[in-house]
Amino acid sequence: MRSGNASGTAIWQCDLALECGVETGTVLIESILLDNVSGNRDHLVLHELSPEPSPLNPAPSLAVPVYLTGYRASGKTSVAKRLGEQLGVPVIDLDAEIVSSAKASIAEIFSQSGEAGFRDLETEQLRRFAERVSGREPRAIIVSLGGGAILREVNRAVIAKSGPCVWLDADTATIIGRLRKDSASSHQRPGLTDLPLEQEVENLLATRRPLYQQVSQLRIDTSDLSIEEICRQIVDWLGQNHCD
Numbered sequence: 001m002r003s004g005n006a007s008g009t010a011i012w013q014c015d016l017a018l019e020c021g022v023e024t025g026t027v028l029i030e031s032i033l034l035d036n037v038s039g040n041r042d043h044l045v046l047h048e049l050s051p052e053p054s055p056l057n058p059a060p061s062l063a064v065p066v067y068l069t070g071y072r073a074s075g076k077t078s079v080a081k082r083l084g085e086q087l088g089v090p091v092i093d094l095d096a097e098i099v100s101s102a103k104a105s106i107a108e109i110f111s112q113s114g115e116a117g118f119r120d121l122e123t124e125q126l127r128r129f130a131e132r133v134s135g136r137e138p139r140a141i142i143v144s145l146g147g148g149a150i151l152r153e154v155n156r157a158v159i160a161k162s163g164p165c166v167w168l169d170a171d172t173a174t175i176i177g178r179l180r181k182d183s184a185s186s187h188q189r190p191g192l193t194d195l196p197l198e199q200e201v202e203n204l205l206a207t208r209r210p211l212y213q214q215v216s217q218l219r220i221d222t223s224d225l226s227i228e229e230i231c232r233q234i235v236d237w238l239g240q241n242h243c244d
């Protein structure tokens, strides 16, 4: 574990990729036994968190897999990537694993096998990774979930057993704006209903928010936050709750 300082901001680096026997972004390790590593289920209020860590107050090493959940375009993939860089731990994007194993884009999977076919692949990949990174000796890794991975009870149970989960939330207008701007939406985010986009996002947020709440221990409203600010809040929370 090292701590340093760049642009006035504490940067934490854990030496965990090597301990894990993996490099960032590579596919993994030996299988290990599943165990329950989930901790406090209560959501924390961010203003109660400690002051920014400093070299005098170094952060301990991340000791568990960390999951990111939230609606489409809440920033899970972007935040996971940056968080992995900051913490020096591997990052897994569940959608990328599905696309790689299916050798097809998410839009193609939806059109060939329907949403149910995609959800089956999602459960398969989630189980596969959770088994490898949680257990008696949990591994430090950031797992970016797809926005619908919390829909199945079995998936929520896998996450709860595996490690802490952070919910990235955003208001409807922000989500719609990001979805429209993101060129990846056309192949990564096929329509989930026959409704116009605004109505779809509003309806699905209403049904999914209780599930994001249920599976997570920290909620961050990302509507007005940069990726860096979101990462800082997560690192702060992890430092207090899920590090050695």
Ligand SMILES: Nc1ncnc2c1ncn2[C@@H]1O[C@H](COP(=O)(O)OP(=O)(O)O)[C@@H](O)[C@H]1O
Pocket: 070, 071, 072, 073, 074, 075, 076, 077, 078, 079, 178, 179, 181, 182, 183, 222, 225, 226, 227, 230
């Ligand atoms: N906090 C943020 N501020 C501005 N743009 C963001 C933010 N988070 C994500 N985005 C943008 O939204 C789009 C979707 O982000 P992504 O990380 O793929 O989200 P998710 O994985 O939750 O679907 C991308 O174009 C990304 O640059």
Ligand SMILES: O=C(O)C1=C[C@@H](OP(=O)(O)O)[C@@H](O)[C@H](O)C1
Pocket: 070, 071, 072, 073, 076, 077, 095, 106, 145, 146, 147, 148, 149, 188, 189, 190, 192
């Ligand atoms: O919300 C959803 O149901 C989905 C979200 C997408 O991931 P992102 O949340 O990363 O966009 C992707 O898994 C798929 O299009 C389904």
Ligand SMILES: [Mg+2]
Pocket: 076, 077, 078, 095, 144, 145, 146
């Ligand atoms: Mg994503």
